[in-house]
Each structure stands twice: as C-alpha cells, then as structure tokens.
Amino acid sequence: MKIKRNILLNPGPSTTTDTVKMAQVVPDICPREKEFAGLMKGLREDLVGIVHGKQEKYTAVLFCGSGTLNIDVCLNSLLPEDKQILVVNNGAYSSRAVEVCEHYGMPHINLRFPINEQPDLNIVEKTLKENDNIYIVYTTHHETGTGLLNPIREIGALAHKYGAIFITDTTSSLAMIPIDIEKDNIDFCMASAQKGIMAMTGLSFVIGSRAEIMKSKNYLKRSYYCNLYRQYEYFERTGEMNFTPPVQTIYATIQALKEYYFEGEEAKWARHTRVFNAIHKGLDKLGFKDYIKRELQSGLVVAALYPDDPNWEFIKVHDYCYERGFTIYPGKVEKKGMFRLCALGAIDVKDIEDFFVVFEEALKINNITIPVVYKES
Numbered sequence: 001m002k003i004k005r006n007i008l009l010n011p012g013p014s015t016t017t018d019t020v021k022m023a024q025v026v027p028d029i030c031p032r033e034k035e036f037a038g039l040m041k042g043l044r045e046d047l048v049g050i051v052h053g054k055q056e057k058y059t060a061v062l063f064c065g066s067g068t069l070n071i072d073v074c075l076n077s078l079l080p081e082d083k084q085i086l087v088v089n090n091g092a093y094s095s096r097a098v099e100v101c102e103h104y105g106m107p108h109i110n111l112r113f114p115i116n117e118q119p120d121l122n123i124v125e126k127t128l129k130e131n132d133n134i135y136i137v138y139t140t141h142h143e144t145g146t147g148l149l150n151p152i153r154e155i156g157a158l159a160h161k162y163g164a165i166f167i168t169d170t171t172s173s174l175a176m177i178p179i180d181i182e183k184d185n186i187d188f189c190m191a192s193a194q195k196g197i198m199a200m201t202g203l204s205f206v207i208g209s210r211a212e213i214m215k216s217k218n219y220l221k222r223s224y225y226c227n228l229y230r231q232y233e234y235f236e237r238t239g240e241m242n243f244t245p246p247v248q249t250i251y252a253t254i255q256a257l258k259e260y261y262f263e264g265e266e267a268k269w270a271r272h273t274r275v276f277n278a279i280h281k282g283l284d285k286l287g288f289k290d291y292i293k294r295e296l297q298s299g300l301v302v303a304a305l306y307p308d309d310p311n312w313e314f315i316k317v318h319d320y321c322y323e324r325g326f327t328i329y330p331g332k333v334e335k336k337g338m339f340r341l342c343a344l345g346a347i348d349v350k351d352i353e354d355f356f357v358v359f360e361e362a363l364k365i366n367n368i369t370i371p372v373v374y375k376e377s
Contacts, residue, residue, distance in 0.1 A: 003021060006327065008344075009326060009327055009329070009340075011172055014195060014196075014345030020252050024249070024251055024252045040240070043253060048060050050260070052181060061206045063206070064246050067190065070205070073190075074208075077222075077227050078212065078216050078219070079220075083133050084108055084133055085106060086128065086131070087101065087138050087139070088111050088124055088150070089110055090117065090118070090119055092115075092143065093140040097138050097140075106222075109131065115148070116292045119139070121158065124158055128159070136167055137165070137167070138167045139152065139169070140168065140169040141168050142171075145333060146303050147291075147302055156184060166185055166186055168188075168190075171195055173298065175268070176196040177300070178269055190206045191204070193249060198260075201249070202246035203245075206228060274348065275347055279341045282355070283302060285371075286359075287372040290304060291305055291336070291338050299343070300342060301341075301342045302341050303331055303333075303340050304338060308375045309368050312372075314339055318330075320358070320361070320362035320365065
C-alpha cells in the first residue's frame with residue numbers, strides 16, 4: 001500500500017514512517033485483554049527508558065488526550081492543599097500552565113520573563129527564597145511558539161535546593177533532545193506520542209517519580225479523569241488504563257518506540273540537528289531573520305519574522321507549499337508576524353532542500369522580493 005508522504009514542518013504532529021502508520025492496522029482486540037495489558041507494560045517501560053530513568057524509581061502513566069492534558073494532570077494532582085506553584089513563564093505553553101492554575105483556583109506565582117529570553121535564574125532563586133510554601137516549580141523545556149530552549153537542569157536544581165519538586169513540559173523535546181531525568185533534576189516530565197516519538201495523536205503520558213505519585217494519594221482530588229494517582233494505581237493493580245485507551249495509537253507508538261531505539265538517541269538527535277541546520281541555511285539564503293538569538297534556540301524550531309513586503313501574505317505562501325506536500329506553520333506570539341519551520345519527525349536534509357525549492361517558488365509567484373526585505377529597526 002502506497003501512502004502519500006507529506007513533510008510536516010509544523011511543531012507536531014510530526015511526519016511519520018509508513019511502518020508506524022501501518023502498525024495501526026491490527027486485528028480488533030478488547031483493551032481489557034491480558035495481551036493488550038502486556039503491550040502497555042512494555043510501552044511504559046520504554047518511555048521511562050527514553051529519559052534514562054530507573055524502572056523501580058520512575059514510571060510512565062498513560063492518558064488518552066493531548067499534551068495539554070498532561071499539564072492539567074501534573075499540576076492539579078501533585079499540589080498539597082497548603083502549598084503553591086511557581087510557574088517560570090516565558091512563553092505560550094507555560095502561560096497555559098498558569099491558565100490551569102487559575103481554572104482550579106490553585107495558589108500560584110506567575111513569574112514572567114520576556115518570551116525571547118531565558119529566565120533570570122537569580123530572580124527564580126529569589127522568588128523561591130522569599131516563598132517557603134512553594135511545592136512545585138514548573139516550566140516548559142522547549143517553547144515551540146518561539147523555538148526557545150529553557151535551562152531545565154539549572155531550574156530543577158534550584159527547585160530541589162528549596163525543597164520543591166520540579167515539573168517540566170517536555171512535549172516538544174522528549175525523544176529528540178537527550179534528557180536524563182536524574183541529571184536534569186526532573187521529578188516529572190511529559191509528552192505526547194505524535195511529537196518526538198513520531199507516532200500518532202491521542203496518547204499522552206507523564207514520566208515521573210513513583211514516590212511523589214504515592215505521596216499524592218491523599219492530596220485534594222481536583223479532577224476525576226485527570227488524576228495522576230488514580231491512573232497510576234489502576235495501572236499498577238490491573239495493567240490497564242482506567243478508561244478506554246486509544247488502541248490503534250498505542251500500537252503505532254509501540255512501533256515508533258522500536259524505531260526510536262533502533263535509530264538510537266545520539267543518532268536521532270544528530271539527524272534533527274542536521275535538519276535544523278538545513279532550515280537555517282535555506283532561510284539565510286533567502287534573507288529571513290530569526291525571532292530569537294540562535295544561541296537560545298532549541299535546535300528543533302526556527303521562528304522566522306515575516307518580511308516587510310507588501311506582497312507577503314502567509315496564507316498564500318502556506319497554501320502553495322501545502323498543495324505540494326509541505327506544511328508550514330504561523331508563529332504563536334501576539335502582535336508579532338512570524339512563521340515556524342520545525343525539525344521534528346521522520347525527515348532529513350533532502351526533505352528540507354526539496355522544501356526550499358517549493359518555498360522559493362511560492363515567494364516568486366507571489367512577487368515577494370528575494371532576498372526578503374526588512375525595514376531598519
């Protein structure tokens with residue numbers, strides 16, 4: 001069966017292999033069968049392995065949903081009643097964590113920094129020192145709205161220094177940027193199957209400390225479905241998800257994990273780096289400017305500023321590329337025109353070179369000056 005191959009340069013879902021796609025085509029099975037529970041046990045252990053966690057100390061808890069569900073699960077499940085959350089916020093996805101806190105009415109500090117800069121660690125430490133009831137420090141590892149990478153190892157060390165646990169959203173970095181859960185001072189991280197693992201949408205997971213999950217057993221239950229202890233306990237007791245799992249997505253994820261381990265952590269990150277460098281090469285040739293400094297970029301997402309050209313219309317450029325099998329994506333920063341090209345997925349340098357042939361055609365057809373022009377700031 002021949003499947004049309006599209007190159008997704010958006011920040012997820014990512015381009016998948018045909019073998020991952022076809023892994024979804026399986027005989028029908030009830031997910032309450034022991035056979036299926038055995039598959040999920042191996043899947044959970046493989047997820048812990050990605051972050052080099054010891055199985056007896058760390059676990060992976062699966063949920064049916066998107067990456068936002070993970071944020072909800074971790075924050076509402078792991079906060080004792082008399083404590084508060086410190087959100088180190090310099091982007092759209094840490095802002096989403098603030099919205100979760102607001103929704104549940106959970107005490108929190110929204111420690112904001114510019115979205116094109118890493119957080120000031122001195123200010124983070126000062127905040128921890130002045131607020132001795134902070135139990136959770138939370139931030140996003142890779143802010144895909146801008147492509148900025150945050151210093152999670154240093155933030156995690158500060159959290160632990162002041163007796164807090166550290167939760168980081170690794171949705172758009174896990175299984176791409178190498179992560180070591182202990183060396184990086186992480187208590188909980190999270191992701192979804194359709195990003196770095198290169199599987200399908202619908203399966204999210206939290207990887208973290210068994211001991212902290214057990215401590216949360218007696219915490220205030222703020223959610224029925226999105227409760228980490230409830231899902232963990234059911235897995236440990238039955239081997240199953242508490243509620244109906246996304247069966248076909250789980251088969252695809254198992255296949256994607258086989259391919260992850262076959263390629264290897266270092267080789268996979270090297271491939272993403274090649275793709276990232278090829279994206280920069282293509283944008284540089286056409287004269288596009290980065291939104292954030294290159295030394296702060298994740299190595300996975302390039303946010304390029306819209307040119308100051310009266311003929312530039314992102315949707316026209318997007319549609320031209322989309323019709324030819326390439327998906328590009330707008331930025332996620334209010335009042336700032338930009339688009340993003342991402343190095344996620346089962347792609348390599350040749351795919352990026354092919355994309356820039358089409359992208360340059362789109363610019364020419366729309367009478368956009370090459371190299372693109374910017375007004376002097």
